[in-house]
Amino acid sequence: MRIAVVGAGVVGTSVAWELTARGHQTVLIERCNEVAQETSFANGAQLHAGHAAPWNPPGVLRDAIGWLGKSDSPLRINPLRVLRNPSWSLRFLANATARRYRRHADANAALALYGVQQARAWRDALGLTFDARDSGILKLFDDPDALEHGRAEATAVEALGIRHRVLSIDETLAREPALSDAADQLAGAIEFPDDGCGDPLQFTAALAERLTAEGAELWLGTTARRLLGGPAGVEGVETSRGVVDVDAVVVAAGSYSPALTRAFGVRLPIEPVKGYSVSIPLKGVKGAPEMPIIDDTRKVVLTRLGDQLRIAGKAEITGFDLNLDERRWQVVRKQGLSRFPHLAEQLADAPSHPWAGLRPMTCDGLPILGPTPVSGLHLATGVGHLGWTFAAGSARLVADQLEERTCDLDPTPYQLRRPR
Ligand SMILES: Cc1cc2nc3c(=O)[nH]c(=O)nc-3n(C[C@H](O)[C@H](O)[C@H](O)COP(=O)(O)OP(=O)(O)OC[C@H]3O[C@@H](n4cnc5c(N)ncnc54)[C@H](O)[C@@H]3O)c2cc1C
Structure with a gap:
């Protein structure tokens, strides 16, 4: 599939890497002139599954x-x-x-553990x-x-x-x-x-280098202005450098994600x-x-x-x-x-x-990962205070769902429509 990923923070770049490694034609769109220039630039740098509870106990x-x-x-x-x-x-x-906090803390901890294990697997396999x-x-x-x-x-x-x-x-x-x-x-x-721990900026830059070496397109200095499509779903992205026609779009634009999905009726509580x-x-x-x-x-x-x-x-x-x-x-x-x-x-x-x-x-402290009711529109966002820890695991969950494969980890807690 040809897939656009919007946002080259640690999450979007991880998603783009996972999709590229699985043989998809990936276009990673980033408005800054380098990757990881926003929230993934100089965070606390900790990979911490042991401290993954949401901030609303x-x-x-x-x-x-x-x-x-x-x-x-x-x-x-x-x-x-x-x-x-x-x-x-x-x-x-x-x-x-108490009930929701416990449920959300457990789901975050499971994803955090998966994310740390996955980031280390990439580090060792790719020599990052x-x-x-x-x-x-x-x-x-x-x-x-x-x-x-x-x-x-x-x-x-x-x-x-x-x-x-x-x-x-x-x-x-x-x-x-x-x-x-x-x-x-x-x-x-x-x-x-x-x-x-580890530096998410260096990690993201190293991963971006790998994915372009594997043939993915990295459109830096390019703003995604709006998603294109109609009742049949999302079909492309209008950017400051022209239109990208794709089979699917993954929105990984951090705090700016809701602005991109709203026009398709997808409201993100971020x-x-x-x-x-x-x-x-x-x-x-x-x-x-x-x-x-x-x-x-x-x-x-x-x-x-x-x-x-x-x-x-x-x-x-x-x-x-x-x-x-x-x-x-x-x-x-x-x-x-x-x-x-x-x-x-x-x-x-x-x-x-x-x-x-x-x-x-x-608002529940869990990320939003996976498909939306709009065909072709997928999400990798809402990662809050744990985006570095979650990134690599989130990338796998998003890619598995996009390919309609069984995930290693139950994806339900992180889906847009949360279980009650
Ligand atoms: C002070 C602080 C400490 C933290 N410490 C830790 C920690 O120790 N461990 C941990 O796991 N997490 C930590 N975090 C959280 C972590 O930094 C974030 O969760 C993570 O960086 C978010 O990554 P992201 O890729 O979703 O967002 P971002 O890194 O913000 O990436 C989104 C990208 O999308 C791009 N973009 C947005 N809109 C568009 C558009 N329309 N077109 C094109 N591009 C667009 C932006 O330019 C940006 O590059 C910390 C955060 C902060 C603020």
């Missing part, structure tokens, strides 16, 4: 109210934005029941280099109750094959000696030994949720963490990528605004380094490279 409203107005809050909401898309917020809250490390991830807790809650969450997904180990303070320091100055702040940690990262070069510096870290209290992640440290965090519902608010990214930097005072001292004058991206977040 029971009690999310109480937590959100508690965070609002605080200068170092992980959350910021522009009420005008909420009023523009009230149904998303209401549905986000409606999904915060992207500062990948299969080091595991450490999740830190300050509060014994939060640690206990984290243990219960980790135990709940153990049956899916996601291993974890609860660590005492001494065991945490033995696993990551760079945390020695933080010993008196910690209640302990949970180690997810099968998680890891809201952009902004986050920040700061990348700091580590040359000549001692005491940086080797393990990727999730700091449960401060709501930041730290990941070592080659000779730089990436710190990421924050969730802002402020529309499509990508402005780099210095106060906000400085908080991310400060909170990330707060467990490492000696490192923070050495990095006081180091350059910081701030970045902001928009997570394409659905």
Whole structure:
């Protein structure tokens, strides 16, 4: 089949690779002049099946109210934005029941595990280099109750094959000696030994190189203006470089996906949720963490990528605004380094490279993968805070459904029409 994929972030490029590898004629359409220039550019870089729960657990409203107005809050909401898309917020809250949360967390965990395994399989088979490390991830807790809650969450997904180990303070320091100055702040940690990290920008660029080498077309600097077709379904894409006639289209345009599908009556419950990262070069510096870290209290992640440290965090519902608010990214930097005072001292004058991206977040926290009621129109979007982790697994699910094959993983939870 001739298939267009719109959006060359980590998700669209993964889908395009999978389709190309299966022998389809693929056209990957991207408005930027390079791949992975938007949300896949400088994210937290963690591949974490152990931390795949949606962001709307029971009690999310109480937590959100508690965070609002605080200068170092992980959350910021522009009420005008909420009023523009009230149904998303209401549905986000409606999904915060114990039953739905558990169901969505399990489905996300299964896809995350599949995604990490698939990304590693591609890495090994294709020789992709992207500062990948299969080091595991450490999740830190300050509060014994939060640690206990984290243990219960980790135990709940153990049956899916996601291993974890609860660590005492001494065991945490033995696993990551760079945390020695933080010993008196910690209640302990949970180690997810099968998680890891890697640079999604390098991964996406390497995959794009492979797919063009295999004969796929990569149309960079090309905006998909609208999908073409009629009652029989989608038949092409009108782009800034002309029309592409195809048998099927996969929309993988991140937070911008709803704008493309709306004309065909496909409404996607996706809201952009902004986050920040700061990348700091580590040359000549001692005491940086080797393990990727999730700091449960401060709501930041730290990941070592080659000779730089990436710190990421924050969730802002402020529309499509990508402005780099210095106060906000400085908080991310400060909170990330707060467990490492000696490192923070050495990095006081180091350059910081701030970045902001928009997570394409659905109101139930699950991605949207697979066919739509419109013939020829398929989706690979809504991957939220986990798009790097989900990407390679999502690509396989989308390709299997497009070819009407049986999937390795039950695709039902991620379909546009969700089971109730
Ligand atoms: C601060 C932060 C930290 C994160 N940390 C992690 C992490 O540690 N682990 C993890 O798994 N995930 C993480 N994420 C989430 C992850 O980054 C995203 O889920 C993922 O990058 C989304 O990928 P995507 O391909 O769907 O979207 P994008 O990367 O945004 O790609 C969409 C592409 O579509 C293109 N496009 C849009 N409209 C059009 C059009 N009309 N025509 C042509 N092209 C178009 C865009 O230019 C873009 O390149 C993080 C996100 C943020 C913001």
